[in-house]
Each structure stands twice: as C-alpha cells, then as structure tokens.
Amino acid sequence: MVFTILAGTEALRTDRKQSLCNYSQFSRIPGGGGHLTEIDTSPLTRKLSAFVALSEVELAVLERLHQRRRVFRAGRDLIQQGQGEQAAYILASGWVCSYKIQPDGSRQIVDFQIPGDFLGLRSVLLKTSDHSVEPIVEIQAAEVLVSDLLTAFEQTPRLATAIFWAVSRDEAMVVEHLVGLGRRDADARMAHFLLELGARLALVGMGSKAGYACPLTQYHLADALGLSAVHVNRVLRKLREDALVTFRDGQVTFDNYDGLVALAEFDPAYLDQTGPLLK
Amino acid sequence: MVFTILAGTEALRTDRKQSLCNYSQFSRIPGGGGHLTEIDTSPLTRKLSAFVALSEVELAVLERLHQRRRVFRAGRDLIQQGQGEQAAYILASGWVCSYKIQPDGSRQIVDFQIPGDFLGLRSVLLKTSDHSVEPIVEIQAAEVLVSDLLTAFEQTPRLATAIFWAVSRDEAMVVEHLVGLGRRDADARMAHFLLELGARLALVGMGSKAGYACPLTQYHLADALGLSAVHVNRVLRKLREDALVTFRDGQVTFDNYDGLVALAEFDPAYLDQTGPLLK
DNA sequence: CGTTAGTTTGATGGTCCTCAAGCACTGTGG
C-alpha cells in the first residue's frame, strides 16, 4: 500500500468544524497503480489511471491542466447559473455541490463532487452555465480554461477520450439520481444516496463499507433528494432505528451494509468500471 | 427558406397510426445555413452546423459516421441495460426513448430522442450500458462503432469538441428533467415537458408555438414524469380545461403558449445556444 | 366480434409537505 503526504499547505489549517475529521484528502491509492512514480499526482490523474492506461505524454498534459490552483471559501459560488464565459475546474480537495435555483427560490442539488471530479465542465461549451457550483467546505481547485482543454485535446486525442469517459460516468450518476427521484420512495432514495456516495469515496480512499466522514447537512440532503428537511430527518431516524445506517455529527456509519443495499436495491454497476478501457 | 426531400425510402411507408401525421422527418432547415450545398445532409449535421462552424473535412468525417444505416421496428430495444460492447447510433428518423428498468419492474424514462440526436453514446465508453433504448415508432438509425468514433476524433479534434457540445446539451436536458422530478408538481412538470419537447422539435422543423405531432402515449408520459398513468390523464384534462394545452390523438396543441410558459416557469436558456461557438 | 391497447373517471388511502415549536450548540458582542 502506498501512502501519500498531504498536498498543499492550506489543507492543514483547521477550519471550523473540521477539527475532528478531514473531508479533503485521501490517505491511500486505490488499486495501487505501480507505474505511478510521483507521490504528488492529482486525484483526477489517479481516477483516470485506474480506468485508462495513459502514456507519459498524456500524463504530462493532464498534469499541466492543474496549473492555476486556487482556494475557495465555503459558500462562495465558483460558478453561477446564467453566467457566460465560465472556466471549468478540477477539484483537488474538499466537497462541492452543483445545483439549480428555481424561479420560486427552491433549490435542487444535481450532484455532489469530491476530489478528482470535474466542476462545470458542461458549462464550458454552453454559452451560459445552466447551473451553479458551491463549495460545501473550503476547497482547492485548479482552473481549466476552454482553450487549455481544446489544446490538450488536439495534442492528445486519447486524453479527450479519457475525459469523455469521466464525463460519461458523471452523467450515469446524474441519470441514476433522476431514477431515484422518479421511482424511489424517500427511504430507498436516502439509502441509495448514502451508498452511492460511499462507493465513490471508497474509490479515492476516503471511505469504506464501515462508513465515511461527510460534511453535508440535512438541508443538503433535502435539496438533493427532493424532500423537505423535516422529512429527511424522519427518514434518517427510521434508518437509524432500523439499525441500517447512522448519519450523525458529520459521520456516516453503515450499521448493516447488506440490509441497506437490499432496501435501496443498490446496484453499483454504473460506478464499477474495472480494468483499463483503452489499451 | 430551403426545403428538403424526404430522405430514405422506408420513411414513406405508412406504419399503423402514422397515416395521418409524420413523426419522422422535418421539412425545413432551421436558420437556413446557406453554405450547405447538399440536399441530403443528416439531421445531426444540421444540428451541429447551427452551432459550430465545421470545415469541409469535418463535415465529410461526420457524414462518414452515417454509413451502416439500419431500420428498427417499434418496441424492439436497440440497446439493452447491462449489456457490454454496445454501439452508439445517430437517429435519422423517428422517436425513441432511453429508460432504466428498476429491480421491482417499474420503468423510468430518462429522455426521449428525436432525429439528429445520439443514442447510447454514454454506453460506448462504459463497460456495460447503464440504460436501454427503445424505438417508439419505426426508426432509421446509423450505427457508430467505438472505433469509428475514436478514429474520427483523432482525424478532427474539432469534431470531438462539437460532439462534446451536443453531449453537454443532452446532459443539460437530463439535468432539467431531474429538477422537474425533484422540485415541480405534476402540473408544472407536464407543462414543462411539453414545452421543452416543442422547443426541441421546432429546432429541427418538426414543431412550432402552435403545436406538434407526438407519438407518445400517456404511459410514456407517466414513465418519464415519475407519475402514474391515471394521474397523467387527470393532469392533461386539467390543462385542457384550463385552455392551456391539448394532448390528443397524437397531436399536442398549445392553446395558450404564454400561459403554459408561466405555469411551468419554462426558461429555454439551456436549449437556446445561438451563434456558432467555435470560429 | 372478441381481443388488445389506450384513455377516462370515481373512491380510498398513504406518503410526504407545511406550519409550528422547541432544543442543542457555537460564536459574538455588551
């Protein structure tokens, strides 16, 4: 097993409620990719390398996309719905959510992003962004300009394919989320959401079948799952009383993983893409 | 205004209920792109040309993707959830829907596709398809192999960007659909859906603010909107009685377009991308 | 002329929303 040093000085600052747990960094490389020699590879590179075998040149181009690192405060939008000429970002540490605000003021969270995920990639090619992106905790993200991306694609078409794959996986998650809103009741929806998040976090070493640290509030869950905060609370209580899962104090604990999988009818096929796709 | 001849001999066959109206073809080119000299350009080419200025070479590569045209019967899946090694398709005529089946047998329709749309593109790069695709009427579609796509990307990176744009737009529609399921009541959801479909069809000349031909059943609407077929019927009755929109006999008629827009809080920004993106 | 697919309407009840109130904890300023 390979262990890493925390990258970036900012990440060591204790930030309000983060004194007990660290939502930002991961502690081990999943799959233990032996051909990666550098300690300080980005989460995105790790994620893509787990699925697509990239050449030295492609890895270099990918790393070059990570110039222009910036730090953002929690609650201050990175990307705003309706604004044009947006940059995309690669999330290096922390949690963010993408959401749409309705004319009546209500909010629908489309997805949460964790380290290694792209932010606002869809907005880059559309004239104006169709959604907003907000950091849930303080984050580190690398700004990626449209021109950077197009240049990278021209230099290494295989990298374009790799990023296409990542986008496809993100879209598969959005679709699964849509299915949850359309066809699952509140209990199953919550169970499915907590399981999916666990599986995603496990992939970057930030969680396991035992549980994970989670900075989300019950309001976040309500806005993501299309429920009222009141009902979220009741659902969480029920799941806790049924000894399935405990959501408390920024920590998700799976009390009965298999039981939760059964309740949610959780099938992680859309997340598990084992083995390199491109030779 | 430029008029086109119906492409493909199959499209002229009368197929069950299609004797009165034609769900497959469009009759005029939106925007009237003067630089297109060929009469027989595909709907996809037209759609992309409306937004991205493509060179002769890129247009040629795009048309080459349209070899391997095939006809599919209504109701017979093109793409099956859980199967690997899937091809993608470009829809040339007819309507299809993409959906996911739940373990309990219920179905959630993720989106409908109309001529010029990609089918199963997301499944190409994932190991196994996460959804199924079913023709609603008899369709014509061009099969696109992964290798074709990768070759095309390597030949013309700008085309990769153009297709990326189309994928982004599709994803924006899925996201808007998700918002509808999470945050709109049944009336607004239905209104929004009918308006979005109208806007999409208008872009390829198959509809207007007056209305459009629509081969969907109330069961399709129910599966797409996360409602029961019974409730769909009631909602349609209410919208009809309120003189907003009439859905009847395969025809959608907007009785009060602005009123419907107000009810749905419909903002077509995520669909309208005017002007070429790339110079 | 029975069968099937699609539409329509009524009755009943459950899931989940809304309103309302109280509690715990944290940080702030007098």
Place this chain on the structure above:
DNA sequence: CCACAGTGCTTGAGGACCATCAAACTAACG
C-alpha cells in the same frame, strides 16, 4: 460572564398531492 443570534437538528399535528384499485369506454385489428 451572559444574553443573543444563527445554524442545524428534532418532534408533533393537519392536510395536500398523488398512488392504487377498480371499472367502464373507445378505437383498431384480426
């Protein structure tokens, strides 16, 4: 040091929205 506000969590009561069950109706089709 303590009142106070702010944020987030918790619980109760009442009711709206929409699902489910049931049944009738129409049109198309063999």
